[in-house]
Structure formats: structure tokens, C-alpha cells
Amino acid sequence: ADLDLQEIHDFLISIAQEAGEMITAAYPTTSASGTKKNSADLVTETDRAVEKMVSTSLRQKYPHIAFMGEETYSPGDLLTSSPTFIVDPIDGTTNFVHRHPYVSISLGLAIALVPTIGIVYNPFTRTLYSGIRGRGAFRNRTTPLPLTTPPPPFEDLSSCLVAVEWGSDRSGNDYKVKSQTFTRLCAAKEEGGAMVHGLRSLGSAALNLCAVATGELDVYWEAGCWAWDVCAGWVILKETGGMIVDANPGNLEPRVDGRRYMAVRGGEGQKRIVEEFWGLVEGKFEVG
């Protein structure tokens, strides 16, 4: 049967608000938080409790839609082309643990692997981003995105504000690709760099995508994050004319579970920014 996308969108917003109350009421302590693969990969009891609430509500209301969530994922679980909710109960767990307010809940729906509904909610700032594929994206339900229309044309990478993330993998090839590329992005042109206006590492992939959607960031580049970090923000970004391509040079059509992403805001010249950025990437990511 055809899915009622508007109804699902509205239901996801109500769940995001409920999750937001759980998140702001929780007081993360070290005893309630732990680590997953290493000491920089954090998880708290709140991540698990929120995912439980979200998955229970969604399974009850939409038993025929599959579910994939960060805290219940196990290696080998594959995203299929069936409609699937893709959920990160807390995106920005490290910020949450440190009580830094750049935290969100990310609720996405993919159909045939295409991100189709996206809800991203920051309960600390009470900012809601939402979108349905083909029907636009909004902040706090009423402000259409991007915030400036038409979005300003791009000059070159040097005039961009760029988000990157260090992620929790801190060794090996991929860490080297990241850190060397970060250096090059910032370095002066005479040193082979792009000398971007600034580099930000804010700690939530979902909110980074929303910031590219509003126009508050120009570019966001990361490899190593997961479908639940990006599915919802992807919809919102695309609805604003933004692009999502591979973090490795070459691929213009990455999969939502491809684990390598570069987002560029809407605006004349965005393809040039993609090419210029790809030209600076030092090496090649193996993840994905």
C-alpha cells in the first residue's frame, strides 16, 4: 500500500519531541555512560532508552516498515530497498555526555534506499528541521529552507565555512586521510592549501547537514559515519538544493549507507566546489 508520507512525517515529529524531553531531562554521568569500540566512542543509557521508545512506537504504528537504529544495529545488518526507518536516538553523544548543547535526534525514512522523510531535532535549542522528499524543508515547521533565497553563488573554496568531524577512529589510513586533508583545507594557498574561512568540528552529523541546508555552513565532509547519522539530514539538505556526494573523489551518487559523504549547500557554482574539494583530498578512504 502507498505510505502516507505526511502522516509519517507528523508522527515522527511527535516522537522527536518526546525523545527531546527524555534527552533534556537526563543527566548524563560517567557511571551511566560507557564506550563501544574505543574510549572515544561513547554511548549512554539515554541513547538506549530513547531508541527503545522510538522503535516501540514506530513498530506499533507502522509494523510493516523496517527499522534500523544505531544502538540495536549489528554488523552484517543490511539496509534493504523496503521502506525503513533509520534512527539515531542521540546524534552527538559525545556532546551530550559533556553537556554541550549541539545534540540532536535524527529520524529518517528511506524508501528504495532513497532518503524520503527527515526529522532532526535539537531539544536543547528547541530547533526542529524537517523535510519530505519533493515537498520542501523547514525549520520549526514554518520557516522554509534555505534561509536565503536564492542562496548566494559560490566563489571558491577559500570563501567557504567547512564542517569536518574527527569521528571516533583515530588511527590508520582513514585517520591520516582526514587529518592531512584538514591541514590542507586550512593552509595558505602558497603552501598548497585552500585557506578556507574556517573549519568546524561541531559533533553532530545530522545537525551539520541541517546547517548546510540552512546555509549556515557551506560544506560538510566526513567518512566513517553511518546511515542513521545522515538519512534524515540528507532529505532536508536535498530539499534545499544541496548536493550529497562521496567523500572520496569521483562518485556523485553515494548510497545512504555508503559511510562517506560530502554535503555542499545549494547555490550557483556548487559543482565547482565539489571538484575543488575533491582535488584537495589527500589519499583515499577505505571505509564504506
Ligand code: IPD
Ligand atoms: C556521531 C556524530 C559525530 C560524527 C560521528 C558520528 P553519534 O554520531 O554524528 O559528529 O563524527 O561519525 O558517529 O555517535 O553521536 O550518534
